[in-house]
Amino acid sequence: MIEKDNLYIFASALLLFLLILLPSGKTDTNLSKNLQANVMGALVIHAPPEVESKSAYAIDLFSGKIIYEKEKNLVLPLASIAKIVSTLVILDALDLNEEVAVSRTAVSTPEPSSLKVGEHFLARDLLAMAMVESSNDAAMALVEAAAQKNTAPQSESEAWFINLMNLKANSLGAFTMNFHNATGLDISTTESGAYGSAEDLMNIAKATIDSELWQFGEITEVQSKEGFIHPLHPTNLLKSEITGLIGGKTGFTDLAGGNLLVIVQYPYPGGHLYGIVVLGSSEKGRFEDVKKILEYIKSL
Secondary structure, three states: OOOHHHHHHHHHHHHHHHHHHOOOOOHHHHHHHHHHHHHHHHHHHHOOOOOOOOEEEEEEOOOOOEEEEEOOOOOEEOHHHHHHHHHHHHHHHOOOOOEEEOOHHHHOOOOOOOOOOOOEEEHHHHHHHHHHOOOHHHHHHHHHHHHHHOOOOHHHHHHHHHHHHHHHHHHOOOOOOEEOOOOOOOOOOOOOOEEEOHHHHHHHHHHOOOOHHHHHHHOOEEEOOOOOEEEOOOOOOOOOOOOOEEEEEEEEEOOOEEEEEEEEEEOOOOOEEEEEEEEEEOOOHHHHHHHHHHHHHHHO
């Protein structure tokens, strides 16, 4: 990304060069003013946007080219963006067509969804709930199922799973990430359930671009074996606003503020895939931040 000060220097030099080439005279005054306006207009269009978030990062996921960055290495609370890594661990541990039971422990997880104790789902459907509407119940039901399948003691199921999350993040080059629970929920008023940097989140997105992880966003409802239909309520408000939105994950807690990661194809279809992540914004500001960065990408 070109630094803003360097961009102004470049534009000013270009303007001076063009003015020198113009012939002198009264008639050319308006021409030079128009030229100046056009150059400065181009400068405004291509200037990196100001965003509310504490940290932001955008890259071309194929080439790795950095498009935008703001404190990309700052380690911040992740909130439910942590479910990106928990979903990757589940994909390693369970077959998508395995049947998973919903326990009372899972349903008692804070911020409950529509799940009922005793319902049975395919793992893929619970993963859709975890990714699309950030269901903590669904995430914990999957954690329990993965632990049981791998004979981890029930009392140690989450600790066993958290260890796998940390190992998975490290294996993908995300070394700033540190998980204390599987959902990213705040543990207390001072401790988050997960930490990491925008750069590390983008490392994971780049490494998993072909994973089923990013395909759950198209699911709009799931049905349990018992016949209960659960419509999904997307937490990503940009799903209906951005053409070419391939996947994404939201996060919001008191400690984290508003977080958002999206993968967008531009132009759509057939264009490049871009990853955009913002951390430490507000609940509404995260969506505006991503839209600003996307418009900046389109202007280049």
